[in-house]
Amino acid sequence: GQNIDQPTEMTATEGAIVQINCTYQTSGFNGLFWYQQHAGEAPTFLSYNVLDGLEEKGRFSSFLSRSKGYSYLLLKELQMKDSASYLCAVMDSNYQLIWGAGTKLIIKP
Amino acid sequence: IAGITQAPTSQILAAGRRMTLRCTQDMRHNAMYWYRQDLGLGLRLIHYSNTAGTTGKGEVPDGYSVSRANTDDFPLTLASAVPSQTSVYFCASSERSTGELFFGEGSRLTVL
Numbered sequence: 337g338q339n340i341d342q343p344t345e346m347t348a349t350e351g352a353i354v355q356i357n358c359t360y361q362t363s364g365f366n367g368l369f370w371y372q373q374h375a376g377e378a379p380t381f382l383s384y385n386v387l388d389g390l391e392e393k394g395r396f397s398s399f400l401s402r403s404k405g406y407s408y409l410l411l412k413e414l415q416m417k418d419s420a421s422y423l424c425a426v427m428d429s430n431y432q433l434i435w436g437a438g439t440k441l442i443i444k445p
Numbered sequence: 446i447a448g449i450t451q452a453p454t455s456q457i458l459a460a461g462r463r464m465t466l467r468c469t470q471d472m473r474h475n476a477m478y479w480y481r482q483d484l485g486l487g488l489r490l491i492h493y494s495n496t497a498g499t500t501g502k503g504e505v506p507d508g509y510s511v512s513r514a515n516t517d518d519f520p521l522t523l524a525s526a527v528p529s530q531t532s533v534y535f536c537a538s539s540e541r542s543t544g545e546l547f548f549g550e551g552s553r554l555t556v557l
Contacts, residue, residue, distance in 0.1 A: 367543070369545065379535070381547075423487070423488070425487075
């Protein structure tokens with residue numbers, strides 16, 4: 337079966353760095369997405385990786401290793417507003433998105 | 446402001462009743478999707494449409510139907526609601542079927 341694994345919850349301190357991991361087993365691979373979802377709100381797009389390596393976008397970076405079925409989202413200089421759930425999703429060989437259950441990130445002052 | 450509009454934002458419904466969740470986008474995106482989100486589970490695809498006039502079944506289509514008469518509208522109908530359909534429903538669109546998704550604000554549905 338297809339599976340996306342990410343930690344259920346993480347806690348970090350304001351101003352620090354946090355890495356949220358995502359491992360996947362899917363039938364084929366056509367890219368990996370990260371979305372941010374604040375409580376009670378809709379998910380919003382953060383990043384897309386289809387080739388191995390690191391994609392940097394301001395305070396957020398996303399890394400992909402296709403051979404390991406692994407990605408991480410790196411958040412630097414954490415701010416209180418970064419408290420949210422972070423969703424990992426993989427596009428399989430049929431171009432369908434398979435979603436992880438999300439990682440709830442709690443930022444403490 | 447361009448985007449996706451869902452209605453209603455919240456609804457309590459008696460089991461057995463028929464319910465239609467509305468979704469309209471003004472971005473002229475070809476692809477549209479309906480997801481449900483339940484605590485502890487990832488987003489699950491109910492139905493999708495890659496272009497006006499076509500629809501397809503997702504991971505959890507049973508008990509739901511959709512139509513795509515035009516580019517902008519993609520309503521989701523529950524023919525006879527059951528308590529297990531209590532969930533938050535998100536409509537989404539993308540310019541192409543492989544692109545990033547833009548989500549509506551969600552419709553919280555409670556079936557009693």
